[in-house]
Amino acid sequence: MKILVISASPRKNKSQTLSLAHGVLKGCNPEDSEIIHLIDCKIEFCRHCERCHRKIMECPLKDSSVSIMKKMLEADGIILASPNYIDCITASMKALFDRSTHFIHCKRLLGKYIVGVVSSGSGYDIPVINYIKHYTFTCGAQFVGGISSKVLIDEEKKNMAVFLGEKLHRAIQEKKIYKSQMKIIEKGKQHFKQRIIERKDEWQGEYDYWKKQNWM
Numbered sequence: 439m440k441i442l443v444i445s446a447s448p449r450k451n452k453s454q455t456l457s458l459a460h461g462v463l464k465g466c467n468p469e470d471s472e473i474i475h476l477i478d479c480k481i482e483f484c485r486h487c488e489r490c491h492r493k494i495m496e497c498p499l500k501d502s503s504v505s506i507m508k509k510m511l512e513a514d515g516i517i518l519a520s521p522n523y524i525d526c527i528t529a530s531m532k533a534l535f536d537r538s539t540h541f542i543h544c545k546r547l548l549g550k551y552i553v554g555v556v557s558s559g560s561g562y563d564i565p566v567i568n569y570i571k572h573y574t575f576t577c578g579a580q581f582v583g584g585i586s587s588k589v590l591i592d593e594e595k596k597n598m599a600v601f602l603g604e605k606l607h608r609a610i611q612e613k614k615i616y617k618s619q620m621k622i623i624e625k626g627k628q629h630f631k632q633r634i635i636e637r638k639d640e641w642q643g644e645y646d647y648w649k650k651q652n653w654m
């Protein structure tokens with residue numbers, strides 16, 4: 439079992455959000471894990487050139503995005519950890535999400551499990567957790583749960599993080615299907631099926647991917 443932690447706090451090892459994510463990782467107890475600090479990565483803004491739709495996993499911007507996305511494809515579970523910045527994920531995480539629209543068109547994270555981790559000054563993080571959940575579904579992954587805490591994080595929250603990690607471990611091991619989530623994912627898939635058909639001459643790489651999956 440491989441877990442990838444994507445940490446969007448610029449404070450690296452001083453990050454409160456990351457400390458909560460460590461709790462999830464501890465509960466999950468994977469054989470293999472990696473933490474990516476987005477602050478150490480170069481992630482340009484998406485230029486909407488659509489190259490990644492024509493040639494999948496290709497981008498003319500030479501930065502960290504494609505390699506992070508490849509790591510996401512190799513992981514069984516992904517912990518998306520972001521501080522709350524004005525009721526949203528941080529800009530670095532949003533920039534990464536924007537660079538991954540191919541994942542959305544082709545539901546590339548199908549079969550994977552995601553956990554959202556947030557911290558803030560207020561503890562009011564529902565919009566942030568919901569956004570991470572929305573990204574999860576739109577890429578085809580299932581959302582095992584989210585945890586958020588105001589700072590400083592207390593023992594109870596730390597224990598809850600461990601519990602969520604255990605849940606993540608079980609979901610991956612049992613290949614859990616959350617039926618209500620799969621309905622949302624399937625609806626999104628049908629939407630993109632139509633878009634891919636309409637634009638098959640432009641988005642050839644993605645059209646070929648859909649064909650290869652026998653989805654059309």
Ligand SMILES: Cc1cc2nc3c(=O)[nH]c(=O)nc-3n(C[C@H](O)[C@H](O)[C@H](O)COP(=O)(O)O)c2cc1C
Nearest residue numbers: 447449453454455521522523524525557558559560
């Ligand atoms: C630019 C910025 C925006 C923030 N916006 C909010 C906010 O809208 N609500 C809130 O409760 N805390 C907000 N905070 C506080 C952080 O979410 C909080 O300190 C968080 O725990 C930092 O996480 P980290 O230690 O993982 O970096 C903001 C902090 C910064 C720097």
